[in-house]
Amino acid sequence: MESIFHEKQEGSLCAQHCLNNLLQGEYFTPVELSSIAHQLDEEERIRMAEGGVTSEEYRTFLQQPSGNMDDSGFFSIQVISNALRVWGLELILFNSREYQQLMIDPINEKAFICNYKEHWFTVRKLGQQWFNLNSLLTGPELISDTYLALFLAQLQQEGYSIFVIRGNLPDCEAEQILRIMRVEQRQRPRLIGEEAAAQSRGSQGMSLQRSVEVGQGLEEGIVDEDEEELRRALALSRQDMEVEDEEADLRRAIQLSMLGAAGTSNTTESSHGGTSQTAKSTQAQDVPSQTPGGTQSEKLSAEELRKRRQAYFDRQSQQQAQSTSPQQNSQGTGRPESEKGSQAHDMDTKHAQ
Template sequence: MDTIFHEQQEGSLCAQHCLNALLQGQYFSPVDLADIAQQLDESEREQMAVGGIETEEYRRFMEQPSNNFDDSGFFSIQVIEKGLSVWGLHLLPYNSQDPVAATARSNPVEMNAYICNFREHWLAIRKLGYQWFNLNSLLTGPELISDTYLSLFLTQLQQEGYSIFIITGNLPECEADSLLKVIPANQPIKPKLINEKNIKKKVTDSDVKQALEASKNDIDADDKILQETLKKSMEGYFYDETLPSSSSNSTEVKETEDKPIVTPSHEEIRSKRLAFLSKLECSSSDKSDANQTTDSEKCNGCDVLQKEQKVNGPEISDEGNDEDMLKQAIAMSMEGLG
């Protein structure tokens, strides 16, 4: 089995792996196949130019990417067929009406090799010595196929959607073919798909992704709570005594993330203050006439102030009380604005 040439999948270079496995040697590189693809592109361009390079068909053709290869390493069946023609080999569709195809369908072991394609993946099946091998580059190594199983295997590939081509012509001689005619291969353990190595990794990556997503959700929730708290603490009016007197009489609007915070102008504060003091004086006068309050209980704000004075120190003068009452009135007017 060690003498059988087998390339494991690299990128999207399955066309290269398929050809080299079929020919049993490193005959084609990505550069070789790209050169063939470019030759095919140039030939197609010349054919389209026959109708005129000013036509709409030619313009659309030139705008389209190549159908023969791309940067990922994909190569079309035309590239594979062109590469095989160098060795005198040709492709024949498995389901064609050609007599050779009919023979292959009735007795697959009569052929020398097949190549199959499904969703742009190419694989080779070849007879080496007197035995058949699946040389799929997605396997860790060549897979021995019995003559009996070969027909079932090809039928299975067709049912899965594979396109199957028969290789016609004489394949080049190789060491594995000569050796296996003398010493047939024995394979007690079948090779595995190379992507099985990545299954656990994919599961692990999925778990990590879920954990990161959950962590992100927790952070977003905490951040939302913090933002709500900040927003509530910033709602209402804010007065800055350092504002210049030349500020606009119109209300200034400062936008936050979710709700604008409005800063009152000096004129609005003055109007609110005067209205509050006028209301306070009327209220004090009414209460005095009805004998329902004492002089020290002119308003709730004064009551609070006097309680603090009794705790913190001696009473202050009437002039001081008036000034403090004015400050308290301003503070309460600000609360009224909020």
């Protein structure tokens, strides 16, 4: 199959591809076909001028575009026919009455040229096998002998004009190789548009796969960010719990210290009335009042609780210092009340003597 010459479609140069695929080589270029088209246009102009250059038909002909070529690269059947005439080849309409009367089996022909809506392509026999050399295909398509007649009939039903090539085609490498061997084709070639669409779908599939992978990566990144945020939140909550635990411990310590102070104040009250009353008033100021929602100390900050506790301990220390002063004064005399009475009695005895 690699030895078969097959030009693929470029623009609207299907007539050029058709001729080169038929002849199995780069025999014609757009410039050469354009030259043939201009020559045909000039011949037509000369024929129209024979009726008079001042006639309305002639002026209308000059205003019309060329019927043999256009800017897209299309060439008419006249251009193709003239190009093949150089090689001694002739075109015969396949479904014409003259050809049908010959009753020739298509497999005994050498080549066909097919045309539909300005598209041209070649079907040629190489060796003992037929090939569809349509320039719109990605490669030559093998056609069996039994399928050739059905293939041509299908083209006619689709509106194609089919021309039989008569004459001796130039020899080519593919012809020489396929004379001594036959080829098999396991996979038929696609149309160029189908291959481009398949490649586009493949690229879109790859793009979609990459998008999914990127999306998954983004989701993983988001999950990682969420996990990081969760870790930070847990860390902050642990810090808050530690602060709350410290505040709770502080509140319990204050309550215990207040309970201890209350016990001390009750003992002092039994021996020192004035001091007891002062301690009670001080305790009433420092012990927080109970509320349905909790104690007032629970609403205070840790720093305020520390300050109040320190102030409470300072006042306790001052009260204890004041309560111990009278005892120290009485102990400073070194004599109890009985001794004071005895001393007074002795003084009176001396004066009596």
